[in-house]
Amino acid sequence: MTTLDYELYEKKFKDVTLPHFVSGMSSILSFANSAATFGDKDLEEAECRKVKTDVKVAYEEMSRADREAKGMIDSLTAETLQLMEDFDKAQRNRKDLEESLWIKKDELITLESDRYQVNDQLQAARSTLQHLENSLTTAEARKGEKITGRDVGIGLMLLVPCVGIPMTVDYNKELNNTKRLVKTVESELHHLRAVVKENEEKMSNCNRQIPEKSKEIERLKESLSRKEREVEKMRSACGLLADIKRKLKDCYNYLLTLHGTVETLYNSCSNLYSLDPIMPIIEELFKNVLQQNSRNEILAYDENVQKMVKDVRMIQYQMNMK
Missing domain, CATH: 1.10.287 (Helix Hairpins)
Structure with a gap:
């Protein structure tokens, strides 16, 4: 496994998850704008529909991103296990040759x-x-x-x-x-x-x-x-595969946490009449959206995501100032 292979794994993970993640973030931003506008008042029917629609789209898109990411992680785990098995076999073969x-x-x-x-x-x-x-x-x-x-x-x-x-x-x-x-x-x-x-x-x-x-x-x-030479190559591949698995797992954990909060928000909107009862969930959602670092950079450092995160941060600040 080479550095190029490492980059291909990142690209594949980004290709299958990022489009859904960006779409979900867009719906979260739309919901955040509604939350900042509506405040804690009783919502009108159209306002309820708007909130529910945004939350539903956010939930569906984050669910798709979650499934794609999990599939990628599961595939990577299986590949890692197979590579480790092949590596152990190669080591045994090397020992037999030495003997x-x-x-x-x-x-x-x-x-x-x-x-x-x-x-x-x-x-x-x-x-x-x-x-x-x-x-x-x-x-x-x-x-x-x-x-x-x-x-x-x-x-x-x-x-x-x-x-x-x-x-x-x-x-x-x-x-x-x-x-x-x-x-x-x-x-x-x-x-x-x-x-x-x-x-x-x-x-x-x-x-x-x-x-x-x-x-x-x-x-x-x-x-x-x-x-x-084969054993050393496989040893290097095992190391690189473990590194990329950790990195993708960190991204997946970030996505999983965000998806869990969106799911809670989605379930809480079934009988929505005001945002006041779900305000703690909204605050948790904002907090999770803003938990970005180098470990989840594949998703978090996307240019579109960065812009939406910045907007969410501003909305959070405005809501806290009221």
Whole structure:
């Protein structure tokens, strides 16, 4: 809601109420002139008709102005409630987005940590695998050769540290031991290759998920930014709507009070024969007409209304001087 929207509400309120209010004020002024002229004497039939006509028109026009103003206030109240509901919903959505963003950031941190750990495990597994493959190649190359016990010992030393098998020093059995070690190393190689493959899959999965997670985070950031702008805009709109509602309600209260006094005057004129019995109501009417301030300026500060209020003030003064 902008300042322009604020002004449109004022204009709409003025458009639906002011014409009736001005017409009612005109009839009040006409009645005031009659009251100042007739005083407290018994009224003739024509004078009674004149007073009743002015009061009836004033009552009807103020009633119309009251209905239009009330309809406007009711509409504004409904709009305010709806805006507040939308505002609360937008705030909840913003909170949900914030929580989702934090969750995604935590997931990204976890993924990056997992990738770091998997990378270390993968490098270690690859290094061990390479070492075993080199040892196996050396052992198999020596397996069919006529080698010295010292040479076999050297071959065993290449294998044994990798698989954790106690090294035998029985040189008469070196060939059988070497065969057994080759078989053991081949089994260990099979396991390590599975470990390497598993870690490579984990690494590939992390490398695929991290960019996707980063994109999700960026999308959430953009959504959150839009939602924050929406929330602030709605917060501002709620404030402006509350301000204009207060202002229009003040105008309506002024109108309602005046309408109530005119209604009392209208009901009191049903068996009219003199203004003397209703003089307290007339004084109350003048008092209410003159209750103008910045809170009801939409109605009270109209140029035509101001002129009529000035005339009513003069009539009140003249009547009080008699």
